[in-house]
Amino acid sequence: QKLIANNERKKRCYDFLDKTSRSFSAVIQELDDELRDAICLFYLVLRGLDTIEDDMTLDLDRKCELLRSFDKIIFQRGWNFKENGPNEKDRHLLVDFQIVIEEFLELPKKFQDVIADITNQMGNGMADYASGDHRENTAVATIKDFDLYCHYVAGLVGWGLSDLFAASGLEDPSIAKDKRLSDSMGMFLQKTNIIRDYREDLDDGRQFWPKEIWGKYTDDFAGLVKPENAKTAQAVLSAMVLNVLEHIPDVLTYLKSLKNQSVFNFCAIPQVMAIATLALVFNNQDVYHRNVKIRKGTAVKLIMASTNMDNVVAIFREYIHVLSTKNDAADPNFINISIAVGKAEQWI
Numbered sequence: 001q002k003l004i005a006n007n008e009r010k011k012r013c014y015d016f017l018d019k020t021s022r023s024f025s026a027v028i029q030e031l032d033d034e035l036r037d038a039i040c041l042f043y044l045v046l047r048g049l050d051t052i053e054d055d056m057t058l059d060l061d062r063k064c065e066l067l068r069s070f071d072k073i074i075f076q077r078g079w080n081f082k083e084n085g086p087n088e089k090d091r092h093l094l095v096d097f098q099i100v101i102e103e104f105l106e107l108p109k110k111f112q113d114v115i116a117d118i119t120n121q122m123g124n125g126m127a128d129y130a131s132g133d134h135r136e137n138t139a140v141a142t143i144k145d146f147d148l149y150c151h152y153v154a155g156l157v158g159w160g161l162s163d164l165f166a167a168s169g170l171e172d173p174s175i176a177k178d179k180r181l182s183d184s185m186g187m188f189l190q191k192t193n194i195i196r197d198y199r200e201d202l203d204d205g206r207q208f209w210p211k212e213i214w215g216k217y218t219d220d221f222a223g224l225v226k227p228e229n230a231k232t233a234q235a236v237l238s239a240m241v242l243n244v245l246e247h248i249p250d251v252l253t254y255l256k257s258l259k260n261q262s263v264f265n266f267c268a269i270p271q272v273m274a275i276a277t278l279a280l281v282f283n284n285q286d287v288y289h290r291n292v293k294i295r296k297g298t299a300v301k302l303i304m305a306s307t308n309m310d311n312v313v314a315i316f317r318e319y320i321h322v323l324s325t326k327n328d329a330a331d332p333n334f335i336n337i338s339i340a341v342g343k344a345e346q347w348i
């Protein structure tokens with residue numbers, strides 16, 4: 001009877017995974033036995049944290065209390081959360097979070113320790129950011145703030161994943177040694193998403209583009225959507241893309257060091273989607289009006305191809321070339337983009 005309950009609970013966790021992101025859930029389920037459950041639960045714990053951070057209906061004290069104690073909450077059997085706003089995307093996950101906690105407590109302690117440690121650092125980082133002074137609502141003022149925020153929400157995920165890969169024995173312990181490489185894996189994904197999500201975030205009253213970047217061209221961040229500001233908007237966008245390009249050498253170095261096929265696929269697919277997205281958003285002012293996404297057919301082709309380093313390098317080279325053909329001589333960042341493209345290509 002207990003065995004059936006266990007299997008039922010585990011199935012529920014993979015159902016949650018399917019609901020949060022279908023395509024990525026399939027990739028997680030392809031992971032080798034030693035890692036599959038640990039990464040599934042790491043993903044769900046992070047999603048739980050994200051659902052609290054994203055909920056604008058929670059009052060700040062309550063939100064910070066939950067974020068800072070989430071690393072303890074994941075050990076509390078029976079805990080769940082019904083205070084999320086009605087339209088919060090993944091609220092069903094927290095309403096039945098006791099299921100995730102039961103499964104988490106079944107994991108080997110070495111995996112529990114990694115997940116709890118990252119959850120502690122991320123929860124505190126998110127709370128620091130949420131309660132920081134956002135007087136002029138440019139929550140992210142400097143490039144340093146931008147990097148710190150992206151480290152909290154995505155770089156730490158890279159640290160945790162590298163620790164889980166090493167603990168599982170599927171990858172060499174050295175994968176967790178160079179924290180800058182692991183950090184860049186998350187930064188590249190998160191920064192690309194932040195550029196892509198300009199419109200969605202602006203409509204939600206959130207701004208993540210650092211004022212140190214856009215403030216060089218305008219004092220009106222929301223005004224970038226106006227047609228009369230198109231030239232300024234182009235310069236701001238290319239300056240943002242320039243900042244993201246810096247992470248490419250680290251990303252490729254990290255991918256190159258992976259040994260296990262299922263771990264490689266799990267890591268390569270999001271990075272390949274990100275470079276394709278970065279090339280798409282570059283010099284594309286649709287970003288200011290809607291959420292631009294790569295076509296489904298392209299995404300499928302990229303997923304199929306992301307199974308070995310030669311293909312991944314070829315895909316990066318192709319999209320960096322696409323980006324350089326879109327580089328506009330009239331853009332004030334033309335030279336710096338050319339230099340960054342040259343560096344990335346030379347590294348490849």
Ligand SMILES: CC(C)(C)CN1C(=O)[C@@H](CC(=O)N[C@@H](CC(=O)O)C(=O)O)O[C@H](c2cccc3ccccc23)c2cc(Cl)ccc21
Pocket residue numbers: 020021022023024039042043046153154155157158159161182185186187189190193266267268270
């Ligand atoms: C913020 C984020 C980039 C870390 C989110 N994040 C990712 O984006 C997912 C991909 C994903 O969720 N894709 C969604 C679409 C989307 O949400 O954009 C899909 O439906 O395909 O991948 C990352 C992820 C995968 C592999 C290696 C990583 C190394 C460092 C940091 C993150 C890494 C991820 C791994 C884990 Cl364990 C948890 C979260 C993530």
